[in-house]
Amino acid sequence: xxxxxxxxxxxxxxxxxxxxxxxxxxxxxxxxxxxxxxxxxxxxxxxxxxxxxxxxxxxxxxxxxxxxxxxxxxxxxxxxxxxxxxxxxxxxxxxxxxxxxxxxxxxxxxxxxxxxxxxxxxxxxxxxxxxxxxxxxxxxxxxxxxxxxxxxxxxxxxxxxxxxxxxxxxxxxxxxxxxxxxxxxxxxxxxxxxxxxxxxxxxxxxxxxxxxxxxxxxxxxxxxxxxxxxxxxxxxxxxxxxxxxxxxxxxxxxxxxxxxxxxxxxxxxxxxxxxxxxxxxxxxxxxxxxxxxxxxxxxxxxxxxxxxxxxxxxxxxxxxxxxxxxxxx
Numbered sequence: 001x002x003x004x005x006x007x008x009x010x011x012x013x014x015x016x017x018x019x020x021x022x023x024x025x026x027x028x029x030x031x032x033x034x035x036x037x038x039x040x041x042x043x044x045x046x047x048x049x050x051x052x053x054x055x056x057x058x059x060x061x062x063x064x065x066x067x068x069x070x071x072x073x074x075x076x077x078x079x080x081x082x083x084x085x086x087x088x089x090x091x092x093x094x095x096x097x098x099x100x101x102x103x104x105x106x107x108x109x110x111x112x113x114x115x116x117x118x119x120x121x122x123x124x125x126x127x128x129x130x131x132x133x134x135x136x137x138x139x140x141x142x143x144x145x146x147x148x149x150x151x152x153x154x155x156x157x158x159x160x161x162x163x164x165x166x167x168x169x170x171x172x173x174x175x176x177x178x179x180x181x182x183x184x185x186x187x188x189x190x191x192x193x194x195x196x197x198x199x200x201x202x203x204x205x206x207x208x209x210x211x212x213x214x215x216x217x218x219x220x221x222x223x224x225x226x227x228x229x230x231x232x233x234x235x236x237x238x239x240x241x242x243x244x245x246x247x248x249x250x251x252x253x254x255x256x257x258x259x260x261x262x263x264x265x266x267x268x269x270x271x272x273x274x275x276x277x278x279x280x281x282x283x284x285x286x287x288x289x290x291x292x293x294x295x296x297x298x299x300x301x302x303x304x305x306x307x308x309x310x311x312x313x314x315x316x317x318x319x320x321x322x323x324x325x326x327x328x329x
Contacts, residue, residue: 153183
């Protein structure tokens with residue numbers, strides 16, 4: 001009897017299949033299958049989601065990267081549908097967490113969008129969530145249910161290790177990126193025996209998506225710079241950062257960024273930029289070009305599903321290396 005079902009709410013069935021394949025590798029006893037559902041959109045824009053498979057008494061995974069309003073509504077409706085259909089557990093898998101940039105009040109009467117999303121998800125009936133590289137760690141505190149947060153270091157460390165040279169240096173694009181850079185530095189040292197230094201950029205903004213000034217803290221002369229960040233949207237800030245680093249004497253500039261929002265003029269800017277390469281995850285649907293490379297989050301999400309199946313923490317699963325000799329992790 002199937003114990004768990006995974007549903008793709010936004011039509012990314014290939015990613016769901018890849019996640020399930022990885023989960024079954026790490027947990028041979030995992031009795032989980034792909035589920036099917038029906039999305040309806042009425043002529044007035046109203047949405048409806050209903051399951052064609054029975055979910056009664058089952059653990060239900062809902063895969064979605066709800067970056068637009070319709071996808072957010074599908075997620076909330078699917079959570080409610082699973083609850084009303086008698087699901088034992090309801091676990092949204094959100095490679096991209098919506099409204100995560102709104103993690104605090106920027107205006108005296110403004111909202112905290114990430115908290116609004118958290119309330120909608122947990123009060124709708126979710127029993128826990130799995131998400132990837134939140135814009136701010138404190139978003140986990142907006143939930144009163146368990147949050148499994150997969151860090152960007154776990155997805156990108158192998159790629160960074162593969163491109164490292166004796167001149168490679170990490171770069172944080174703003175003052176708030178220090179923790180992210182330090183975590184990647186520690187990950188590379190612990191699992192790949194690579195020790196890198198890092199520099200920081202200090203930037204000020206006139207308004208959203210518009211940078212006023214950018215200053216480098218550290219020396220990048222003759223260095224192969226790897227910028228680390230959680231999100232690239234219009235790519236204006238990223239491309240300006242690359243220019244500033246090259247003008248300061250850097251040999252090359254790459255960017256490793258978790259979420260490729262890539263809206264508006266982003267693709268054109270990246271193509272014309274001095275960036276050697278932009279590496280992003282498949283947390284969102286993006287197009288590739290000669291400079292954009294995509295690395296899948298499927299292995300890490302599948303690993304988390306296996307840990308849940310085995311009633312183990314992520315760290316405990318990672319410490320249990322019985323199968324790691326068979327497959328690189």
